[in-house]
Amino acid sequence: MKTFSYTIKDEQGIHARPAGELVKVAKTFTSEIKIGNGGSMVDAKKIFGIMGLGAKKGDTVEFSFDGEDEEQALEAVSKLMENSL
Amino acid sequence: MQVYHGKSVFGGIAIGKLWVFSKKEHQVVRVKVQDCEKELVRYEQAKEEAIKQLQALYEKACKEVGEANAAIFEIHQMMLEDEDYTDSIKNIVTSQQVNLEYAIGVTADNFSTMFASMEDEYMKARAADVKDISERLLSILKGKSNGELKTDTPVIVLADDLAPSETVQMDKEKILSFVTVHGSVNSHTAILARTMSIPALVGTDLTLSEELNGQEAIVDGFSGTIYIQPDEKIREELERKKEEEEEKKKLLLTLKGKEDVTLDGQHVMLYANIGNTSDLAMVLKNDASGIGLFRSEFIYLESEDFPTENEQFQIYKSVAETMAGKRVIIRTLDIGADKKVDYFGLEPEENPALGYRAIRICLSQPDIFKTQLRAILRASVYGNIAVMYPMITSLEEVRRIKEIVEEVKKELSEQRIAFGEVLQGIMIETPAAVMMSEELAKEVDFFSIGTNDLTQYTLAIDRQNPKLDAFYDAHHPAVLRMIQMTVENAHKAGIWAGICGELGADLSLTKEFLKMGVDELSVSPGRVLPLRKVIRETDVTKA
Incomplete structure (x- = not known):
């Protein structure tokens, strides 16, 4: 399993569009990908769960990746976070 | 003559009849069913149809308002496919042995309550997205579409506010102007009006009522004014202004x-x-x-x-x-x-x-x-x-x-x-x-x-x-x-x-x-x- 955390810089936090982009990227991998914001972790392939985290600017969100393509998944997700959040 | 003012998002003059857009929410009734399997099949079909509609809307919106503004339809597709949302609907159907419409209604309420209870204003507003996708499923099940613009002659669309899914579905040939009570100059409707180069007012100080339907009106996008049942003098003045604008446009085109x-x-x-x-x-x-x-x-x-x-x-x-x-x-x-x-x-x-x-x-x-x-x-x-x-x-x-x-x-x-x-x-x-x-x-x-x-x-x-x-x-x-x-x-x-x-x-x-x-x-x-x-x-x- 791999983990990674990221502090959100975007003023609006994880709003609908980046949440949608995250789901799109996450779904391209077979690994189990989870995201949390200080509490329990939710499935990064489900848009309502991600939006329900209410992650705002300054919040540090954690990711975990578990599966065959976990390394590639981590790389793709971290790239997405840096570019759009 | 009634005169109201709003913020203009695009200059120009529109003269025509008003068409009041009103949202009709579906009423759902709880009915016990014997055959849950049949309900689940209906659900899969409705979901598939909804996703197909959204994909078509996405493609249409990309052309009309650009990819960034069209993204909402992609997000709606993801929401429809979200496992928590779909599992909730299926669960209610099978565990309570009830009709699909009721299960969708309850799920929509639960999910929109989750958003509405969040602190962030933006997230609060997302409750509307949940309602939007659920209404879409219900419309499909009922075999009717919502708020369809049925008119032979082009009209001035009057609304409280318009969601992207609502404007994109409208036949653009039939729209002379948008006038909304809410909405900002950066709202989706405003962007659409600019792209279409038609006059539009947002944040207009009028009260919507069904009675306005079909009344004559003039929208002056230069001054941010809408005249309902305009008097002769105003009508003549604005008709002349409109003609001048059109002459100028033709020459320079x-x-x-x-x-x-x-x-x-x-x-x-x-x-x-x-x-x-x-x-x-x-x-x-x-x-x-x-x-x-x-x-x-x-x-x-x-x-x-x-x-x-x-x-x-x-x-x-x-x-x-x-x-x-x-x-x-x-x-x-x-x-x-x-x-x-x-x-x-x-x-x-x-x-x-x-x-x-x-x-x-x-x-x-x-x-x-x-x-x-x-x-x-x-x-x-x-x-x-x-x-x-x-x-x-x-x-x-x-x-x-x-x-x-x-x-x-x-x-x-x-x-x-x-x-x-x-x-x-x-x-x-x-x-x-x-x-x-x-x-x-x-x-x-x-x-x-x-x-x-x-x-x-x-x-x-x-x-x-x-x-x-x-x-x-x-x-x-x-x-x-x-x-x-x-x-x-x-x-x-x-x-x-x-x-x-x-x-x-x-x-x-x-x-x-x-x-x-x-x-x-x-x-x-x-x-x-x-x-x-x-x-x-x-x-x-x-x-």
């Missing part, structure tokens, strides 16, 4: 898509000046090849406090994206004691025109400057952005600015935030800058001559004072020589020089400017096509 080149083959970059994102539609409509002056002040003037980097980034990004690769020259903050903004805390001055303003504020308070530069550099990833600095008088200022830009770039790289390269130019609007133009040209990528200030500073005449009109000569040879000198020095250093002041649109000077070798003319959007006409009829080699 023949020049759209034509090159900006003189009879003897000299090319000119013909750009437009804008003071707000709401001017963008006019830029596109008048076919300018770029934006030669984007007055960024409006972002500051319309704010209650310093606009954040992200607020600015979003604005610059949307302008760059809208212009789709055409050049956008953003002039950094040009505020001073005459254009007052409370939160800047500027003190009153004896001579505001000669005072603490523009680049002088930016260099004294680099934090404000850096925020803007970061936003511009980040936005340049999304298009062809250039930046220019106002009120330059010396080489030292330019060198200091370039140092600050380098610092900003370094910070962005360290933070691993994407940014693009931008051309950097300066406004030539002080006699000092003209006299130093030979040296300044070696430091920057382009010049843009601001003739309004340059004339005022060269002639030492305050244009606000009517007593001085007799002394004022817009074509004063001193000013024209200043322009000539600037252009010559620009060319000597191999850079381009343009004019972005009012003089650039003065058709009696166009030939002279072309003779001087002016490379770019930037004028208000409405002046682009008349200027193109003159350029195309000019032969610089002939007297």
Whole structure:
């Protein structure tokens, strides 16, 4: 399993569009990908769960990746976070 | 006659009948069912159909309002496919042995309550998305679509507010104008109206009622007014105004898509000046090849406090994206004691025109400057952005600015935030800058001559004072020589020089400017096509 955390810089936090982009990227991998914001972790392939985290600017969100393509998944997700959040 | 006012998002006049858009929410009843499997099959079919509809809407919206604004339909698809949402619906059907419609209704309520209870205003508003997708499923199950625009003649659409999914479904041929009670000038409806080049009002002070349906109305997008059951006088006046507009449009339409080149083959970059994102539609409509002056002040003037980097980034990004690769020259903050903004805390001055303003504020308070530069550099990833600095008088200022830009770039790289390269130019609007133009040209990528200030500073005449009109000569040879000198020095250093002041649109000077070798003319959007006409009829080699 791999983990990674990221502090959100975007003023609006994880709003609908980046949440949608995250789901799109996450779904391209077979690994189990989870995201949390200080509490329990939710499935990064489900848009309502991600939006329900209410992650705002300054919040540090954690990711975990578990599966065959976990390394590639981590790389793709971290790239997405840096570019759009 | 009833008269109401709103914020206009696009000029123009629409005359026609009102059509009131009202949302009808589905009522669902709980019914016990025996065959749960059948309900689940119906669900899969409805879901599949909903996703198909959303995909079609996405493609349609991409063409109409651009990918960024169409993304909402992709998100709605994801929401429909979200496992938590689908599991909830299936669970209710099988565990309670109830009809599918009821299960959707309950799930929609649960999920929208989750959003509505969140602290963040934005997330609260997302409850509407959940309702929207659930209503779509219910409509499909019922075999009826919601809020369909059924009319033979085009109408003025009157609504409380319109969701993207609602406007995209409407037949655009049937819409003369949008008038909404809520919504901002940046709302989806506003963007759509601009893209369609039809008059539209948002935040209008009227109360919606079904009785308005079918009533005669006139929307005046120039003054932000809607007249319901207009009297004869208003009707005649606005009909005449509408005809004049259409005549003008027809005449100039023949020049759209034509090159900006003189009879003897000299090319000119013909750009437009804008003071707000709401001017963008006019830029596109008048076919300018770029934006030669984007007055960024409006972002500051319309704010209650310093606009954040992200607020600015979003604005610059949307302008760059809208212009789709055409050049956008953003002039950094040009505020001073005459254009007052409370939160800047500027003190009153004896001579505001000669005072603490523009680049002088930016260099004294680099934090404000850096925020803007970061936003511009980040936005340049999304298009062809250039930046220019106002009120330059010396080489030292330019060198200091370039140092600050380098610092900003370094910070962005360290933070691993994407940014693009931008051309950097300066406004030539002080006699000092003209006299130093030979040296300044070696430091920057382009010049843009601001003739309004340059004339005022060269002639030492305050244009606000009517007593001085007799002394004022817009074509004063001193000013024209200043322009000539600037252009010559620009060319000597191999850079381009343009004019972005009012003089650039003065058709009696166009030939002279072309003779001087002016490379770019930037004028208000409405002046682009008349200027193109003159350029195309000019032969610089002939007297």
